[in-house]
Amino acid sequence: MSNNDSYVRQSILRWIVISIFVIIACRTGYLQLIDTQYKRMAANNVLRYEVQYAPRGEVVDRNGEFIVQSKECYDLMVVWRDMDKQGFDTMRLCNVVDISKEKMVRELKNARMTPRAPYLIKNYVSQEAKLRFEEHNYPGFYTIKRTVRQYPRKIGGNLLGSLGEVNDKDIKNGGGEYKMGDYIGRSGLERAYEKYLRGKDGVKILERDAHGAIKASYMDGMYDTLPIPGKRITSTIDVRLQAFAEELMRGKIGAVVAIEPSSGEILVMASSPTFDPDDMVGSDRGNNYMRMLNDVQKPMFNRAVQAKYPPGSTFKLVQGLIGLQEGVLTPAHAYPCHGGYSYGKKKMGCHPHASPLDLRNAVAQSCNAYFCYVFRDIIENRKYKDVKEGLDKWVEYVNSFGYGRKLDSDFLDEQRGYVPDTEFYNRIYRGSWNSYTVLSLSIGQGELGCTPLQMANLAAIVANRGYYYIPHIVKAIEGQDSIDRRFYEKQYSGVDAKYFEPIVEGMWKGANVAGAGTSYRAYLPGWDVCGKTGTAQNPNGRDHSTFLSFAPKDNPKIAISVYVEHGGFGASAALPIASLLEELYLTDTITRPQMVEQVKNLPYYLPRRYQNVTKK
Amino acid sequence: MSRRSNNIPLFEGVDRVAVILYLLLVLSGLTCITSVSFEDATITDFFSFSHFHIKQAAWACVALVGALTILLLDSRYYHMYAYYAYAIGVILIFGTVVLPDSLARPLNGAKAWYTFGSFVIQPVEFTKITVALAVARLMSNYNYSISKLGDMIHVGFIILLPLAIIIMQNDTGSGVVLCSFIIVLYREGLNKWICIPLIMMAVLFIFSFLFTPLFLLMLLVLIFTFCNAMMIGHWREHTIFIAAIAASSFLLYGASALMLEEALSGYTCLVITVIVAIIVAAIYAFRKNISAIFLSAGLFIGSMIIVPTADKIFESVLQPHQKLRILSFLGIMSDPKGADYNVNQAKIAIGSGGLFGKGFMEGTQNKYFVPEKETDFIFCTVGEEWGFVGVAFVLTLLCLLILRLMKMGERQEEPFGRIYSYCVASILLFHVLVNIGMNVGLMPVMGIPLPFLSYGGSSLVAFTILVFIAIRLDASPRNGLMRMG
Structure with missing residues (x-):
C-alpha cells in the first residue's frame, strides 16, 4: 500500500467519523430544538390523573321509597415506590383493612411490577375500615372514594339488574366514556338506564416534580373537573307489592307481572327464583355469581321477560276477540261441548260443564271445545284463499296483541316469545297441514311461547278495551320532564273496543258468580275483579298454572299475570297469588291470611331438571 | 531491557x-x-x-x-x-x-x-x-x-x-x-x-424493510446510474439511459395490460426492462472498453439479489424480539x-x-x-x-x-x-x-x-x-x- 493511498484512506475515515457525529448531533438538535411534540408528550408523562368517581344514581319506587342506594366504599391503592419498605408491618395493615395476609403479599408482589403506577390492592373497603386506616400512617397507601350499590329492601334482583366491571369491549364501544376499573350496568334497569345512572367522573390533575413527589395541582386546578353524580330514577315499581309478590313466589318457579293499564307502568315484576341483589355487590360477587350460574333453577334468568311459556287458556281471550273482529263469531253464538272437541279419531278434551255455552260462559268456564270451533272458523274463513292465508291473518292479529314480538319495553334483554306462522308449519309438515294439525293453538298450547310480560300486557289490553301503553319500569328521571315518548303513545290491538265487552263480561262472571266459572276464588267484594285461569300442558312435568286478571272491571287500576311453572290448575297456584296482590294493591290490606298460608304451603313438585339445587 | x-x-x-x-x-x-x-x-x-x-x-x-x-x-x-x-x-x-x-x-x-x-x-x-x-x-x-x-x-x-x-x-x-x-x-x-x-x-x-421492492429498485437504478456518471462522465448518455428505462417500463406495462389477461405488475416490468438495459449497457461497455460500467452493473445485480434475500434472512435467522x-x-x-x-x-x-x-x-x-x-x-x-x-x-x-x-x-x-x-x-x-x-x-x-x-x-x-x-x-x-x- 502506497503512502498516498494510505493518506487518502486516513482522511476518508476521519471524514466518516466526523460526519457520523454531525448526523447524530443534527438529529438530537432536531429533537430538542425544533420538534415540539416531544415536549408536549413529556408534559403528559409527568401529570398524574386522579379520578374522582361520580356516585351512581339512586332508584326509588313509585311512592318514593328507596330500592337502590349508593353506599360509600373505598379502593385501597398503593404506589410501590412510595412505600416504606423497612418499617412496613404487613400484618397490621391486613387487620386494619380486613384482608388476608396471603392476598396482601400477592398483591404487593404484583404492585412491584409497576412500581410507579398506582396499584389496586383491595376494593370495597368499608367506611369503618377506611377510618381505621386513616388513623395510621402508611406511606404509599391511599384510598379512593367510590360508591357501591346497596339494596334496603333486598328485592328485585333480576328487575334491577347488577353492575360489573367494564371489559375491553365496553371500553371500545363506550367512546371514551369508560376506563379500566369502571362499573357498568350488566342487566335489568341498571343496564337500560346506564346512561342516566352513571353520572360523569371528575378528574384531578396532579403534577410531580423531579423526585416523583406530587408537587401541586396542575395549573392550580384549572383543568380539574368535578364529578357529576348520576341521576336519581323513580321506578314504577311498588316495593310493597314487589316484596309481597316475591314472598308469595318463594320456593316456586315462575313470574309475576303487574301493570297499571292506564299508563303501562309496571307495578310488580317478580321472577322466581330470584336472588338478593346485595349478593352481586362487593368482594363476594364472583363467588355468588358462579354459584348462581351453576344453579339448575337459573336464578339470574329473568323469567318475566325472557321465558317462553305456553299461555294456555288465557289465550282464549285473544281467540274470542279475533273471532268477533273477523265476524265469524257473535257473542250469543253457542257451541256444544261433550267432554271435548272430536276431530277424526282424536279428541281435544275438556272438563265437565254445562253445554252448550255462549261466548261469555265459554270464557268464564274456559271451554276448550268452544274455542276450537272459533279458531277453525277464523283460519278456514272463506274470505281467505286457504287455511294458510287464514293462519297468516290470525298471526297478524296475535302479533297486534304483543305476542311473538318484542314489546319494546325498557328491558334490553326482553325476548320476543314465539308465534308459529305458515312458513313454520310448511317447513315442519312439508306444506301438508290443515286446521286440525294446528288445533292446539286454539287453546294456547302447541308451539306458542310468550313471556309473562306479554301476558300481563294482554290483561292490560283487555282492561283498556283494545289498546295498551308499552310496559315500562321507569316513571321519571331526575332533571327530565318526561321519559321516552314511546311510553306515552297508545298502541292499538287489531280488535275494536266494542268487541271486548262480552269477553270482559265473561272474565267478570268467572270471578264473581259462584259456580259460573273457574276464577271464583279471585272474587274481591266490591272490586269487580275480572280473571281468566290457564292450565298449560308441558312435556316436562305437571301442568303450568297461570292466571290473568285485572280489576276493577271499569276504570281498571291493575292488570296482572301470574305464571307458576308446574303449579297445576290455574286456579290452584297462580290465581291466589294474583288475587292477594290485587287485594293488597287495591285495598292496602290482606283479609285472607289463610290464602297466604295456602299459597306458601302449596304442595309443589318440581321435575327432575329443576332438582339437585344444593349439589355442590 | x-x-x-x-x-x-x-x-x-x-x-x-x-x-x-x-x-x-x-x-x-x-x-x-x-x-x-x-x-x-x-x-x-x-x-x-x-x-x-x-x-x-x-x-x-x-x-x-x-x-x-x-x-x-x-x-x-x-x-x-x-x-x-x-x-x-x-x-x-x-x-x-x-x-x-x-x-x-x-x-x-x-x-x-x-x-x-x-x-x-x-x-x-x-x-x-x-x-x-x-x-x-x-x-x-x-x-x-x-x-x-x-x-x-x-x-x-x-x-x-x-x-x-x-x-x-x-x-x-x-x-x-x-x-x-x-x-x-x-x-x-x-x-x-x-x-x-x-x-x-x-x-x-x-x-429493504423500509421501502417497497419497486421503490427500492427505482432508487437503486437512479443511484447506480448517478455513481456511474460520477465515475466516467457522459452525463447526457446516462440521462438518456434512465429515460429509456422509464419509457420502456411504461410501454411494457401498457402492452401487457392490452395483450395479456392480467397486466404484469410494475415491479416485474421494471425488472425485465432493467435486465435488458444491463445487457445493452454491458455490450456498449465492452465495445467502448469502459470497465467502470461492469463494476456498477455487478454491484447493481448484487443489490437486486440481496433485497429479496434480506427478507428470508430476517424471517429465519433473527429472534422474535430482534x-x-x-x-x-x-x-x-x-x-x-x-x-x-x-x-x-x-x-x-x-x-x-x-x-x-x-x-x-x-x-x-x-x-x-x-x-x-x-x-x-x-x-x-x-x-x-x-x-x-x-x-x-x-x-x-x-x-x-x-x-x-x-x-x-x-x-x-x-x-x-x-x-x-x-x-x-x-x-x-x-x-x-x-x-x-x-x-x-x-x-x-x-x-x-x-x-x-x-x-x-x-x-x-x-x-x-x-x-x-x-x-x-x-x-x-x-x-x-x-x-x-
Whole structure:
C-alpha cells in the first residue's frame, strides 16, 4: 500500500467519523430544538390523573321509597415506590383493612411490577375500615372514594339488574366514556338506564416534580373537573307489592307481572327464583355469581321477560276477540261441548260443564271445545284463499296483541316469545297441514311461547278495551320532564273496543258468580275483579298454572299475570297469588291470611331438571 | 531491557489529551448515573452502596487502577501475549454457552454473563480487547498482506469465530460490534470493492424493510446510474439511459395490460426492462472498453439479489424480539407500549431537554419512563438534564477521543500499535453510533452500552483497558528499533 493511498484512506475515515457525529448531533438538535411534540408528550408523562368517581344514581319506587342506594366504599391503592419498605408491618395493615395476609403479599408482589403506577390492592373497603386506616400512617397507601350499590329492601334482583366491571369491549364501544376499573350496568334497569345512572367522573390533575413527589395541582386546578353524580330514577315499581309478590313466589318457579293499564307502568315484576341483589355487590360477587350460574333453577334468568311459556287458556281471550273482529263469531253464538272437541279419531278434551255455552260462559268456564270451533272458523274463513292465508291473518292479529314480538319495553334483554306462522308449519309438515294439525293453538298450547310480560300486557289490553301503553319500569328521571315518548303513545290491538265487552263480561262472571266459572276464588267484594285461569300442558312435568286478571272491571287500576311453572290448575297456584296482590294493591290490606298460608304451603313438585339445587 | 525499568517517569509519553478526554467522559457518566439513581425523593443516604452511582464510582476506581497497571506494564507484552489473550477471550465467551445456568445465568434472553453470587460479569466486553490485540498482532506480521486471499481469510476467521459464539449466546448486539473491524481492514488496505458491497449489504438490509421492492429498485437504478456518471462522465448518455428505462417500463406495462389477461405488475416490468438495459449497457461497455460500467452493473445485480434475500434472512435467522426491534426502528410496527415504547420514551426524554436542559437531577422523563435508563439509555439523561449543550459536549468528547485514537495510531511507526488504535477507534465508533443512534431513533434498539457513560462495571473496566492499552502502545518510544532491541 502506497503512502498516498494510505493518506487518502486516513482522511476518508476521519471524514466518516466526523460526519457520523454531525448526523447524530443534527438529529438530537432536531429533537430538542425544533420538534415540539416531544415536549408536549413529556408534559403528559409527568401529570398524574386522579379520578374522582361520580356516585351512581339512586332508584326509588313509585311512592318514593328507596330500592337502590349508593353506599360509600373505598379502593385501597398503593404506589410501590412510595412505600416504606423497612418499617412496613404487613400484618397490621391486613387487620386494619380486613384482608388476608396471603392476598396482601400477592398483591404487593404484583404492585412491584409497576412500581410507579398506582396499584389496586383491595376494593370495597368499608367506611369503618377506611377510618381505621386513616388513623395510621402508611406511606404509599391511599384510598379512593367510590360508591357501591346497596339494596334496603333486598328485592328485585333480576328487575334491577347488577353492575360489573367494564371489559375491553365496553371500553371500545363506550367512546371514551369508560376506563379500566369502571362499573357498568350488566342487566335489568341498571343496564337500560346506564346512561342516566352513571353520572360523569371528575378528574384531578396532579403534577410531580423531579423526585416523583406530587408537587401541586396542575395549573392550580384549572383543568380539574368535578364529578357529576348520576341521576336519581323513580321506578314504577311498588316495593310493597314487589316484596309481597316475591314472598308469595318463594320456593316456586315462575313470574309475576303487574301493570297499571292506564299508563303501562309496571307495578310488580317478580321472577322466581330470584336472588338478593346485595349478593352481586362487593368482594363476594364472583363467588355468588358462579354459584348462581351453576344453579339448575337459573336464578339470574329473568323469567318475566325472557321465558317462553305456553299461555294456555288465557289465550282464549285473544281467540274470542279475533273471532268477533273477523265476524265469524257473535257473542250469543253457542257451541256444544261433550267432554271435548272430536276431530277424526282424536279428541281435544275438556272438563265437565254445562253445554252448550255462549261466548261469555265459554270464557268464564274456559271451554276448550268452544274455542276450537272459533279458531277453525277464523283460519278456514272463506274470505281467505286457504287455511294458510287464514293462519297468516290470525298471526297478524296475535302479533297486534304483543305476542311473538318484542314489546319494546325498557328491558334490553326482553325476548320476543314465539308465534308459529305458515312458513313454520310448511317447513315442519312439508306444506301438508290443515286446521286440525294446528288445533292446539286454539287453546294456547302447541308451539306458542310468550313471556309473562306479554301476558300481563294482554290483561292490560283487555282492561283498556283494545289498546295498551308499552310496559315500562321507569316513571321519571331526575332533571327530565318526561321519559321516552314511546311510553306515552297508545298502541292499538287489531280488535275494536266494542268487541271486548262480552269477553270482559265473561272474565267478570268467572270471578264473581259462584259456580259460573273457574276464577271464583279471585272474587274481591266490591272490586269487580275480572280473571281468566290457564292450565298449560308441558312435556316436562305437571301442568303450568297461570292466571290473568285485572280489576276493577271499569276504570281498571291493575292488570296482572301470574305464571307458576308446574303449579297445576290455574286456579290452584297462580290465581291466589294474583288475587292477594290485587287485594293488597287495591285495598292496602290482606283479609285472607289463610290464602297466604295456602299459597306458601302449596304442595309443589318440581321435575327432575329443576332438582339437585344444593349439589355442590 | 525496556525503558520503564530505567526510572523513566510513569507518565512519560502518555498522551495527555486522550487521558483528559477519557476522564471527562467518565465524570459525565458518573454525573448522569447519580442523577438517575435518585428517582426516589425519600432516599437520603447518598453514599449507600445500593445506589448505582456509588457502585459505578467504585468501578471507576477499579478501572483507574487497571489503567495504571497497564501503563506500568511493558508494551511488548501486548504483542507477545496477543494470541494467548485471544484464546482466553474465546474460551471465556464459549464458557457462558456451555456452563450450567447456575454459573452463567441467562439475562434478558441472552446467556452472556458469568454470575458469582450477586456479582455479574459480561466476558464479551473483554473479548473485544483480545480480538483487537489478535487482529493487530496478525496484521502487523512483516509479510502479512491483506490483499492476499489466504491472509484475508485468516483475519476474517479471527474476527468471525468470536462473533459466531456471541450469536450463539443470543447476544447479537454485542457481536455485531466486531463487524466494525471492517474499518481497520479498510485502513490497512482492504480492497474498497470488498468494503463497499459489505456496507451496502448492511444498508440495503435495513432499507429493504423500509421501502417497497419497486421503490427500492427505482432508487437503486437512479443511484447506480448517478455513481456511474460520477465515475466516467457522459452525463447526457446516462440521462438518456434512465429515460429509456422509464419509457420502456411504461410501454411494457401498457402492452401487457392490452395483450395479456392480467397486466404484469410494475415491479416485474421494471425488472425485465432493467435486465435488458444491463445487457445493452454491458455490450456498449465492452465495445467502448469502459470497465467502470461492469463494476456498477455487478454491484447493481448484487443489490437486486440481496433485497429479496434480506427478507428470508430476517424471517429465519433473527429472534422474535430482534425482529420486533428492527421493525420498530424502521417504523413498520408502531406499538407505543410494545417494542416502540423504549425508543419513544427515550425520544420524549431527549426532546424535552431543549437547549439548556432541565438541570442536574431535575429530569423527570428519564427517571420514570425510560427503561434501562442507567445503562443503554443513559444518553437520555444527558439530553434531558443538560439539553443540547450537554449533548454537544458529550458528542464532542467522544468524537475527539476517536479522532485522537486514530491520530495516535497514525503517528506510530509500529503497525501493531497503529492497527490496535484503529481497532479501538472503530469499536468506540460503532458503540457510539448504535447506542446514541437508538436513543434518538436513528438505529434499531440493540443492547449495547455507551462507552464510559453507561452504568456497568464490565463495560467501564473493559473500555478503560481498551483505551489505555492504546495509550500505552502510543507512549512507547517512537523509535521502533529501540523497542525491538
